[in-house]
Amino acid sequence: MAFADRLKEARLKIGYTQEQIAEKIGVAKSTYTGYEKGTREPNVNTIGRLMEELNVDANFLWQDETTFPFELTYDEMEHLVKKYRNLDDHGKELVNFTLDKETERIECYGKLGEASRPVTAFPMRLISYYFKNASAGTGQLVIDNLPDKDIEIPDKPEYRNVSYAIGVNGSSMEPAFQDGDILLVEATQEIEVGDIGIFQINNECFVKKLGEKELISLNKDYKNIPLDETAATLGKVIGKL
Template sequence: MSTLGDRIKLVREQKGLLQSQLASLIGVKSSGVISNWEKGINKPDADKIVKLCEVLDISVSYLLNYHGKSQLELDPLEKKLIEKFRRLDVNEKKVVDSILDSILVLSEEKKKNLLSEATNSVNEKLIMYTYAQHMAYAGEGFYFDDLSTDLIEAPEYPGADFVIGVNGDSMEPTYSDGDNVYIKKTCELNYGEVGLFVMDNSAYIKEYTKEGLVSHNKSYPLIAGRDDIRIIGKVLGKVSKKAKIIRK
């Protein structure tokens, strides 16, 4: 059974909103508040529940999973699917029904593969991002904004400003050597977010915490007690393997 946090996350993602965007729309101070709701660490109060329902276009009964004794509540995606289904003619409806029956008898592994293929092929808009291939830099007078860059054609990621390559294994298993990641330019991060930082004229990807900069690979030490660290941006996620690098 889904939790309150599960339902907030489900509808937020269906709306294409980041946690930070939802936080701004409902008037909470940071994406960390939304993250805590979705993880079940705490719950929104009555006022925020009303705001959530207004912004996400859902009913309170759906969000709280209370429908009385007989009412069936549909989530936004289910409503959209029903609206589309009703526009089909009789034969088209039979085809859709047959496809759904076929999907239901597939193994879980085959369902995952089918979903992955469909996700990659539907509504994936490719756009150009500035691309810095290497993470580590050295030398005097280094400034991140002065980097020599190429272009990369990659699936659009809301909020991303550029793409950068990952060197080394310090952030495994989250990010591995050779991965490319989307970066949103910012000079502020919330605790628990992964960011792009500059120190000693080199650029690093680390998790930002109250204690310092943390590597996900536990063999790397905590980076703390330094006043020369500069936040460049927030890591939004990985770029798919189908991205194409274009040399300038």
């Protein structure tokens, strides 16, 4: 029995629909359906959420596979998932951020002790990074406007107007932005129809494309959000790390 079949078996055992489990792990229903069809593969963070929600371990999901779809042993997977499950949301954000940045470093410069690839060097500058993510889904409560830390970004010409960074929570902006991406944002209230921005409606924070009378989700599995008198623009998305 393949990973996709094991995943379906575990879901049916606890009585979840595909839509329900997709919502619990923060991906689109179409994305989760791809996992069960074998046409898409979840990343390590999503696999951790699946194990937690379905109450299964790596041995169950891959017991009939010769290898994982990534270079981890069974013991490594168990070790990582158990520690990850015990973290709070802030800790998980830090782990995800560190993994992304270290992966980017190795892709750019190679592993320590190996010959580095030539790269174009840019000076770096600090911007504020908000862990209270902008929702690419059904909305995330805006608790305060204090940044959690500062991060470095390349001082490239295209990033000159970037003033802060914010994480993405959810999958309504796929394929442009994935759950866990870090967005680079220009703090401005003036953006044009068709631009992707950070918006606040009824004390909830969204990353969406601006329409004439609504905020538009790129993923068609999610509904658009009508603009009302509470709507405010918090910034324009310039890019992502």
